């Protein structure tokens with residue numbers, strides 16, 4: 381009998397399944413509620429339940445790419461799903477999430493918002509930036525927001541506004557201010573550090589928005605907990621060394637403390653452990669020179685290659 385006590389109870393049976401099935405499971409999207417992510421999620425829930433006031437709290441969740449911002453708002457959206465009232469025939473969308481288009485001009489932005497509201501704006505491209513059209517889109521969006529009972533508006537990746545001209549950026553910030561004043565629901569934005577700086581250039585928005593940063597991982601308790609959780613759920617048949625100090629250091633080194641990279645790295649090693657039959661991850665696996673990987677930071681990869689060349693030269 382295989383000893384699977386290193387796995388959490390609900391995850392042991394999966395470890396006995398065929399390799400292909402286990403690998404497919406490892407590669408699936410999943411949610412792991414690490415403390416910082418959970419704090420943001422709880423804050424969002426508190427904001428959603430906030431009684432209506434003239435000035436509603438707004439939040440900016442910021443951090444470098446891959447830190448898990450989109451994953452948090454996706455998870456939150458899934459927990460507060462759309463509904464449909466059969467008797468009135470009206471959809472209810474408590475949390476409206478808009479992924480900002482690559483160049484969020486006002487017309488593009490309202491086009492996306494209308495789509496998120498189910499207005500099916502397939503002719504969106506036809507939205508010229510003409511004032512009448514944008515004005516119509518704005519009014520329609522506003523009416524629909526009330527109709528569907530929207531209680532929160534989430535704008536994911538507001539850093540896309542940085543791809544716009546300075547004038548368009550100002551218009552976008554004005555739009556944000558208008559929505560915050562007009563809708564009287566909390567607005568949540570996600571973006572990078574540059575987006576935060578841009579948001580702060582608008583005094584009214586700076587006043588309204590609280591900001592929370594998803595910082596890089598460090599060698600501390602939350603990292604240990606994350607790796608412990610991963611060790612307990614990944615369907616490997618033997619116990620891994622992920623939480624050992626050397627493993628933690630190597631993981632931080634290879635990932636640059638980036639959430640997405642940590643997940644990709646550990647998942648890649650887990651798949652490899654199944655394919656080779658090793659069935660567990662050790663510190664040696666993290667030293668492997670052939671770790672390919674978008675999960676490994678380019679900086680680290682370059683350093684490792686340099687080291688390998690130096691080693692070869694000294695032989």
Ligand SMILES: Nc1ncnc2c1ncn2[C@@H]1O[C@H](COP(=O)(O)OP(=O)(O)OP(=O)(O)O)[C@@H](O)[C@H]1O
Nearest residue numbers: 410411412444445446447448449450451639640643
């Ligand atoms: N809580 C989580 N649980 C499981 N996986 C996660 C979690 N957070 C992040 N990830 C992993 O990290 C990857 C990057 O996360 P995400 O796309 O949310 O980053 P982001 O901060 O939105 O990046 P960007 O600024 O580039 O949009 C995800 O695809 C997922 O694999």
Ligand SMILES: [Mg+2]
Nearest residue numbers: 449450451537
């Ligand atoms: Mg994102």
